[in-house]
Amino acid sequence: MIRRPAVTVSTSRADDAAYRALNDVATATEHIEDARIVGGQTVGLLVTAFPAADAIIRRTADADAAVSTQVAASGALHFALTGAGYEPRSGNRYECDDGRAIDVLVPSDDRFRRVELEGRGFDAVPGLRLILAADPIVLDIDVTLTDDTRMQFAVKVPTVEHALILKALTVRSRNASKDLVDVHNLLQIAYLYEADDLGGWRIDEPERSGARGDAQLVLHELAGTANQNPSVNRSSVRPEVLVALIRAKVGRPRVRAARS
Incomplete structure (x- = not known):
């Protein structure tokens, strides 16, 4: 398994919220094997870990977590996030009053669709099954927020x-x-x-x-x-x-x- 450092800084309050949400979901999924951080935030972290001079910097305001349907149905992540102060919104989205937001996604074999697991709705996304079956890249995040708070934590992302x-x-x-x-x-x-x-x-x-x-x-x-x-x-x-x-x-x- 590959492990890389990703040292960065937050440039706005929205950035702060996104990194705090990332830390929260990393903590909530630390011991869940079938979980990865995905989405635009992951791409930004990969660019930080693998610098490319011609990359185009893009910011995103929330964290996306992919989990297996079994994990989603178990409610383990739901209880971890609500225990950390998040409120469930429209099934697979969790939010805090300070702007932190996390979307939970599950695999789909063919197309983007909405599925229901144990009474909660989730966005099902093609490609996630491949990601969850493979070894992740582990990124050691070291981020300084706009108030000079320094956060250090590890996240599991796709290759x-x-x-x-x-x-x-x-x-x-x-x-x-x-x-x-x-x-x-x-x-x-x-x-x-x-x-x-x-x-x-x-x-x-x-x-x-x-x-x-x-x-x-x-x-x-x-x-x-x-x-x-x-x-x-x-x-x-x-x-x-x-x-x-x-x-x-x-x-x-x-x-x-x-x-x-």
Whole structure:
């Protein structure tokens, strides 16, 4: 298992809340094997742990935790978060009055959807099963908040490849500019570092199946339309750089048969 330091600073009160929420969910999931921190905050932490000069800094206001359906159904994380002062909102979102927020996600085999487990609703996300089955990267966070408070704690995050797969499948669902920035940043890391340093890199192998194959298809479709994609134009990502990174680091997808 890979372990890396991630030393950073908070730049706003929203940042402070996001890092405090990250610390809370890291504590709540410390002894839960089937749990990872995911989402935009994870990409930012990976960029901190694996510096890339051309990465585009992006902030996010909440923490996303992925857990297995078994953990979600058990209520263990629910009770840990409510015991830490969080209030459940609309099933899988937990909030504190000071702005801290945590979203709890579970795996889906095919598409983004809403599921109910033991009376609570959760957002089910494709790609999470692959992430939870693999060894994480452990990041030793050292963050200084805006009031000079220093926080040190460890978080379990996906490998860079698995984070890219999850982001690619998210792009297929919503095609938001922030997700394209995250894809760009993860590919920048992959371009600069050896695969073994990142926990492995197999998405460059052509015609993969499963979540990797789905991600390959999404990313190469993105490369083919980057110059005309409004979300790319609204982001800070240069289309020609995104295309070059995808072609360099992502294998060609399988040709999918047309539906009749």
